[in-house]
Amino acid sequence: MTFEQNKLPCSYFTEKKSLLLENGTSIDELTVAYESYGKLNKNKTNAIIVCHALSGDQFVASKNPITEKDGWWDRMVGSGKPIDTDKYFIICANVLGGCIGSTGPTSINPNTNEAYGLSFPVITISDMVNAQLRLINNLGIEKLLSVIGGSMGGMQVLEWAASYPEKLFSAIPIATSSRHTAQNIAFHELGRQAIMADPEWNGGNYIKLGTSPTKGLSIARMTAHVTYLSETSLTKKFGRRLQDKEEVSFGFDADFQIESYLRHQGLTFVDRFDANSYLYITRAMDYFDLEKTHEKTLTEIFEKTKTRFLIASFTGDWLYPPSENLMIVRALSAGGVDVSFVNIESDKGHDAFLLDEPEFDGAMRGFLDSVSKEMNI
């Protein structure tokens, strides 16, 4: 990481009240770094939380001060866009355990005055949601118009709807799953092992020792990045094309464009992400299993909830495929819940939810319009 995370240009909410975690321990002081867009109306009924994915951050629709690139969902959130900042008040918070300003393993433990490192408690998706709940309570928001998120963001949405149905009018989980499958866990384990095998990781103590496990973290990112794409999108974008050469080198340089691309993805990631944070957040996702945590079936969890759902999946997504999303849809239908489901034709893999998919935009806009009409916004 090459930035000071408590000095980023965004809002910070800090509370010196302990946050009880799912693993039984607690955090004594909570900081949530967040961005907000649009205006909260007088009755505070137009607030939407957008939950970010594993490598995301709070800069959903504004220039990212670390990468200087557009916000990660700039095409979806903004003035006149499907999640319209002219109509809604949109909050996006860096997750608990993250490294972009919210309390996480790089934060200073107030009890020791040193960075937490691996002494940071293992957090879960539900802990992330509880941190967000503290934030909206602080903002005086009683009920959210919607909670929206893809991938890990979608898991937070499901957790919000399962734990606090009275707090949300609608929920939009996208390209997600109600529990991590063996394949999902397997890919995360590859990433974690790459980080922990880097000698500069130093048992997680690298901040104190002044080292930086960039090699491990970049390999973790390279592995994960492949899971966000699809064979079709890789073939279209790179095929077997060579990088700046006519013939293969008979060596181990980045001969192929795909190799060069992945290396670049890995290298740029380490500038904006922390290795321990990557371990913690992937773990939170692996532990995610809504039925197990709530000790009920999916149908029982959501039975007769008043929350309206829009679920979206993408045909080319093999990480959180349509079948996983459809399982949630079926459980909701069986529970008599008002649910919509769109499965968008796309060959762009898991990342499709972040990319240009006009049919998905139409569904998002139509759904939000209809819930906001019901709420008289």
Place this chain on the structure above:
Amino acid sequence: MNNKRIDLELITSLIDKKMRVLDVGCGNGELLQSLKTKNDVIGQGLELKQERVNQCVAKGLSAIQGDADKDLSLYPDQSFDCVILSQTIQATSDPKLILKELIRIGKKAIVSIPNFGFWKVRLSLGINGRMPRTKKLIYNWYDTPNIHLCTILDFINLCNELNIQIEKTITLSSDNNKSYNGLPNKLSNLFSEEAIFLIKS
């Protein structure tokens, strides 16, 4: 006014305000939209074709992709005030099961059918010796999804067999768009192109 609109309007007239309605085979949501606007219903659609589901959602309607033949079992007993199956039962693989499911899920159900006893249909087969193609039956024999066509009297028979009560019947003729209520007889079976039934268990 075309026949299609009459069909939708008559179904709409059978639905009370603010009812919870499931439209099975909802297409692009034309009926749901009309029910929502006119009767303020809480509507939910089930549709086989995903692109039509996406169109529904873009209009602000609640809809999911699903197959009437397989997915009705998902829904809990009496979870809707009314379940609608418009011009679809003839394309399902097990109409008997579907009928039972409709009145299990809904306190009431509305089923509309194209009438195979309609005189033009009879004429086509009886006199011309060709598989019928009419305004309501637009397919060729080799590409039709309509695998279980029936007449109005056939449908009534099946309801009787299943102890399903027919609360109301509306029959529609093709030419003058007249509709009339009352128990259909042999004559209405001959002159109606379409029928709408309000049924319950």
